[in-house]
Amino acid sequence: MSDALTLDRLTVKFGAFVAVDDVTMSIADGELRVLLGANGAGKTTLMDMISGRVPCTQGHVRVFGRDITNWQEHKIAAAGVGRKFQIPSVFRNLTVKQNIEVARCHGQSVFKNLRFGMSPSDSDRVAEIVELIGLAAVQSLVAAHLSHGQTQWLELGILVAQDPKVVLLDEPTAGMTHDETYKTAEIIRRLRGNHTLLVIEHDMSFVREIAEIITVMHLGKVIAEGSVSDIETNDEVRAAYLGSAGIS
Amino acid sequence: MDLKRKLQLAAYALFILSLFAVPLFTDDFGLNRASKYLVYGMLGLSIALTWGYAGVLNLGQGLFFGLGAYMMAMSLKLMSPTSLAQGSDKPIPDFMLWNAEPDAPIELCCITPGSYLWIPFQDQWFGVAMGIVVPVVVAGLLGALVFKNRISGVFVSIITLALVLLVRLIVIDAQPVTNGFNGLTDLGFFTVFGYEFDPYSREMYYLVAVSLAFVLVAGRLLADTRASLILQAIRDDQQRARHLGFDVPLYQTFFFVVSAAIAGYAGMLFVLVSEFASPTFMDLSFSVTMVVWAAVGGRSSLLGACIGAILINVIESQVSETEALVDAWKAIIGLIFVLVVLFLPRGLGGLAHDFVDWLARRDREKAHGLAASSSSPEREVKQDV
Amino acid sequence: MAEVLFIGLSLSSILLLIALGLAITYGAMGVINMAHGDMVMIGAYVTVMSKIWLDLSFFAAIPIAFFVTALIGLVIERLVVRRLYGRLLDTLLATWGISILLQQSIRLEFGLSFFGINIEGLGPGLQNVSVPSVLQGTVHVAGTDLNAYRVFIIAVTAVLTLVTWAILYRTSFGVQVRAIIRNPQMAAACGIDVKRVNALTFAFGSGLAGVAGVMMSGFKTVFPDMGSTLVVDGFLVVVAGGVGSIYGTILASGLLGEINALVALFSNDIIARAVVFAVVIAVIVLKPKGLFSFKGR
Numbered sequence: 001m002s003d004a005l006t007l008d009r010l011t012v013k014f015g016a017f018v019a020v021d022d023v024t025m026s027i028a029d030g031e032l033r034v035l036l037g038a039n040g041a042g043k044t045t046l047m048d049m050i051s052g053r054v055p056c057t058q059g060h061v062r063v064f065g066r067d068i069t070n071w072q073e074h075k076i077a078a079a080g081v082g083r084k085f086q087i088p089s090v091f092r093n094l095t096v097k098q099n100i101e102v103a104r105c106h107g108q109s110v111f112k113n114l115r116f117g118m119s120p121s122d123s124d125r126v127a128e129i130v131e132l133i134g135l136a137a138v139q140s141l142v143a144a145h146l147s148h149g150q151t152q153w154l155e156l157g158i159l160v161a162q163d164p165k166v167v168l169l170d171e172p173t174a175g176m177t178h179d180e181t182y183k184t185a186e187i188i189r190r191l192r193g194n195h196t197l198l199v200i201e202h203d204m205s206f207v208r209e210i211a212e213i214i215t216v217m218h219l220g221k222v223i224a225e226g227s228v229s230d231i232e233t234n235d236e237v238r239a240a241y242l243g244s245a246g247i248s
Numbered sequence: 249m250d251l252k253r254k255l256q257l258a259a260y261a262l263f264i265l266s267l268f269a270v271p272l273f274t275d276d277f278g279l280n281r282a283s284k285y286l287v288y289g290m291l292g293l294s295i296a297l298t299w300g301y302a303g304v305l306n307l308g309q310g311l312f313f314g315l316g317a318y319m320m321a322m323s324l325k326l327m328s329p330t331s332l333a334q335g336s337d338k339p340i341p342d343f344m345l346w347n348a349e350p351d352a353p354i355e356l357c358c359i360t361p362g363s364y365l366w367i368p369f370q371d372q373w374f375g376v377a378m379g380i381v382v383p384v385v386v387a388g389l390l391g392a393l394v395f396k397n398r399i400s401g402v403f404v405s406i407i408t409l410a411l412v413l414l415v416r417l418i419v420i421d422a423q424p425v426t427n428g429f430n431g432l433t434d435l436g437f438f439t440v441f442g443y444e445f446d447p448y449s450r451e452m453y454y455l456v457a458v459s460l461a462f463v464l465v466a467g468r469l470l471a472d473t474r475a476s477l478i479l480q481a482i483r484d485d486q487q488r489a490r491h492l493g494f495d496v497p498l499y500q501t502f503f504f505v506v507s508a509a510i511a512g513y514a515g516m517l518f519v520l521v522s523e524f525a526s527p528t529f530m531d532l533s534f535s536v537t538m539v540v541w542a543a544v545g546g547r548s549s550l551l552g553a554c555i556g557a558i559l560i561n562v563i564e565s566q567v568s569e570t571e572a573l574v575d576a577w578k579a580i581i582g583l584i585f586v587l588v589v590l591f592l593p594r595g596l597g598g599l600a601h602d603f604v605d606w607l608a609r610r611d612r613e614k615a616h617g618l619a620a621s622s623s624s625p626e627r628e629v630k631q632d633v
Numbered sequence: 634m635a636e637v638l639f640i641g642l643s644l645s646s647i648l649l650l651i652a653l654g655l656a657i658t659y660g661a662m663g664v665i666n667m668a669h670g671d672m673v674m675i676g677a678y679v680t681v682m683s684k685i686w687l688d689l690s691f692f693a694a695i696p697i698a699f700f701v702t703a704l705i706g707l708v709i710e711r712l713v714v715r716r717l718y719g720r721l722l723d724t725l726l727a728t729w730g731i732s733i734l735l736q737q738s739i740r741l742e743f744g745l746s747f748f749g750i751n752i753e754g755l756g757p758g759l760q761n762v763s764v765p766s767v768l769q770g771t772v773h774v775a776g777t778d779l780n781a782y783r784v785f786i787i788a789v790t791a792v793l794t795l796v797t798w799a800i801l802y803r804t805s806f807g808v809q810v811r812a813i814i815r816n817p818q819m820a821a822a823c824g825i826d827v828k829r830v831n832a833l834t835f836a837f838g839s840g841l842a843g844v845a846g847v848m849m850s851g852f853k854t855v856f857p858d859m860g861s862t863l864v865v866d867g868f869l870v871v872v873a874g875g876v877g878s879i880y881g882t883i884l885a886s887g888l889l890g891e892i893n894a895l896v897a898l899f900s901n902d903i904i905a906r907a908v909v910f911a912v913v914i915a916v917i918v919l920k921p922k923g924l925f926s927f928k929g930r
Contacts, residue, residue: 051491053487072490073487073490073491074490074491074492074493074494074495074496075493077490077491077492077493078493082491082492083491085487085488089485089487089488090485090488091480091481091484091485091488091489092484092485093480093483093484094477094480094481094484098477098481099481101474101477102477102478102481102489102492103492105474105477105478105494108493108494108495108498109495109498110475110478110495110498110499110502111475111502113473113474113475113478114470114473114474114475115473115474116469116472116473116474117474118474158488158492162492162493305722393918394918397918397919397921398921399917399918399921401721401722402665402721402722402725403872403917403921405722405725406868406869406872406917407914407917407918409865410869410910410913410914410917411910411914413865413910414907414910414911414914417903417904417906417907417910418907420903421901421903421904421907532861532865533861536729539726540726540729540730543726572747575737575740575741575757576737576741576744576747578733578736578737579733579734579737579738579741581730581733582729582730582731582732582733582734582737583730583734584730585726585727585729585730585733586713586727586730586731586734589717589723589726589727589730590713590716590717590727593723
């Protein structure tokens with residue numbers, strides 16, 4: 001069995017600036033990988049390249065051995081890569097339930113979706129997901145009216161509904177209160193096992209709670225990879241964080 | 249089925265029924281006018297389909313309307329008695345003789361440069377087919393070009409605007425083939441199995457009314473599909489939709505093409521009813537006027553936009569009976585438009601929705617008794633049809 | 634050939650004259666002002682009226698037209714546009730309504746024609762303005778005879794462009810306007826009175842249209858609908874040049890004016906206009922941000 005997600009010498013340049021420099025990593029099927037790094041380390045850009053938003057200058061992205069480098073976004077998504085954005089992005093004028101339903105519509109083409117309603121199994125799944133993300137009470141509210149935390153959960157719900165093999169999460173707890181973060185960790189734990197996850201996160205208590213292996217990036221390069229304790233004691237990582245008390 | 253859905257169905261049914269009741273109240277002359285309004289209603293609907301559902305404001309819908317109209321008119325022109333009386337055994341449009349070189353043969357093949365384009369239009373059904381095919385192909389190409397390049401919002405509007413003006417100029421310039429500014433007039437009757445559709449007849453009105461009813465129902469069904477839900481999602485956030493695996497340009501182009509086909513069909517019907525086709529169909533003001541109808545009726549309500557178009561035109565025709573009020577009416581339309589954009593951005597359709605929401609809420613509160621009425625945490629859900 | 638280029642240059646300067654105001658209102662405020670063409674129309678009527686009623690010279694009409702249209706612009710901003718910031722397409726629709734209102738108010742002589750009162754110079758008919766004798770005939774420049782009025786238009790356009798540039802890049806007001814172009818929220822957070830600056834910017838843009846109207850009246854018939862085609866041309870120039878870029882607008886008007894003149898030489902005016910539309914469509918499709926836009930990642 002090949003790895004779920006393999007990055008092979010991935011590089012992108014914006015003019016003379018190398019945002020991501022020769023990054024190689026591979027994530028096993030079902031693994032949850034955390035991507036750490038200071039602002040500007042190239043973490044989000046890395047996700048942009050995997051999901052097809054930014055074309056890479058060099059290197060390859062493979063999903064279960066299939067080369068998806070620089071494909072169009074919707075084809076990458078159809079190949080099984082889902083993504084959550086740093087700034088939560090949901091369909092603001094659709095209701096919570098409709099948001100999940102959209103994500104549950106299969107098929108890239110318009111012609112495959114020229115039909116009415118969802119299959120009973122899909123409908124049940126939509127109801128389940130709305131329940132899972134804790135938005136059942138507000139399911140017929142338009143998404144624009146949700147709070148920040150609710151919007152984040154809705155986007156996670158969209159991902160769960162989409163059911164991609166590889167899930168990219170860009171700061172799923174950004175701007176959340178402690179309780180909200182706890183609930184988010186809960187949702188992410190549910191994703192685990194059936195999905196391969198790559199998570200960008202800054203909140204170390206959250207990272208400790210969910211992480212197996214951590215990859216640390218600095219100035220576009222991978223500088224360390226290992227377990228939570230390995231990383232916390234790694235000198236190079238400490239230096240990268242400006243020699244402060246490390247990551248705490 | 250919930251209350252909203254029931255009321256929506258009732259509204260459609262009532263509207264379609266009243267379409268067929270019109271002949272009870274008016275004569276053939278009135279029916280001819282009514283037919284035109286129904287065609288405008290169809291145009292309003294076609295605008296709402298792209299504007300409300302895809303978020304694409306087409307400022308050049310007159311292009312598709314005009315293309316449909318010209319295709320139909322070319323066939324009917326060849327069926328006109330005057331075209332048969334130009335000293336040739338095959339029909340020749342009269343204006344081509346006026347534009348021809350003195351020694352040109354009186355044949356469609358070569359009487360004027362480009363006149364050979366008319367040859368297949370001797371078959372009326374070729375004109376009918378082209379009236380749909382040409383708008384569809386043009387919209388498909390334009391949509392593919394625009395949406396593949398991820399052009400959105402106001403830039404799409406400006407491209408459609410520039411394109412309709414561009415085609416208008418070409419039509420005007422191609423005088424020997426299109427009769428330029430004057431357009432195509434003096435047309436023959438549309439004939440099906442030997443039956444001639446007189447523009448001033450009940451039969452013609454029914455043809456238009458059935459067409460509109462069909463387009464309305466088909467449009468409603470299309471708007472209820474999953475594809476339409478995905479389209480609305482794309483309208484809200486293209487990037488998100490892409491990362492869910494949807495081929496975004498395909499969805500946008502598909503609905504753009506459907507809208508163009510409806511507009512082309514409306515153009516054909518308009519030619520049957522009004523017996524002319526002219527470059528004024530592609531004037532900017534006409535395309536914007538369609539948008540005004542849709543905005544007043546409700547930009548994201550198919551039935552609303554349709555009714556808005558009909559309503560405005562009925563009022564306009566009433567007002568226009570007094571000569572002096574024609575210009576005043578134009579000013580009033582301008583004012584109404586400003587007011588609608590400022591204070592009623594969802595148009596009459598939006599107003600109807602709010603009313604239905606209010607009914608539904610009142611219903612719910614009754615069902616739950618007084619206790620529940622004070623503790624409804626749900627804010628009002630504004631969801632457009 | 635030099636003559637064609639000169640005609641192209643004068644076409645360009647007219648385009649620029651119309652587009653300059655739009656470039657500012659669209660670029661700075663995110664307002665698509667469809668009534669801009671009607672400001673040009675009003676400017677032209679100011680010329681007609683100031684001649685008939687005040688017996689003022691053509692030149693005197695220029696500042697009057699500027700202030701009249703600027704004032705109307707200010708009123709429109711207060712009453713309508715102000716409520717629509719951030720809703721780009723709605724500004725287009727609402728100002729289209731205003732455009733109809735302005736046209737009809739001239740045609741109906743502010744509604745007075747209902748009461749049998751007619752104001753000379755207004756109404757649905759055509760008006761003509763006679764150009765002062767100084768601007769008639771030709772001037773001799775660099776060995777060729779050039780139409781004096783065209784030279785005058787080019788000169789006025791150049792002056793107005795310079796003035797606009799100076800206001801935008803050499804005054805503190807200009808700094809505020811440019812700050813709003815880049816980021817209105819941030820500008821507001823920095824203590825810029827965005828509302829006031831927007832209102833003045835809109836008035837200034839409208840005033841420029843008024844001056845354009847005076848210029849137009851010298852070589853075109855003046856009538857209530859004259860603005861509708863002008864505003865479209867102006868927009869295409871602004872969009873092709875790149876929204877928010879004054880340089881882009883200048884260059885695009887130069888480009889489109891010359892293309893128009895060159896194509897007209899080989900075919901006719903209708904085809905020339907069609908080609909200009911085609912070029913604009915191509916530019917938007919290939920470079921949606923315009924030929925000369927800000928570089929952004």
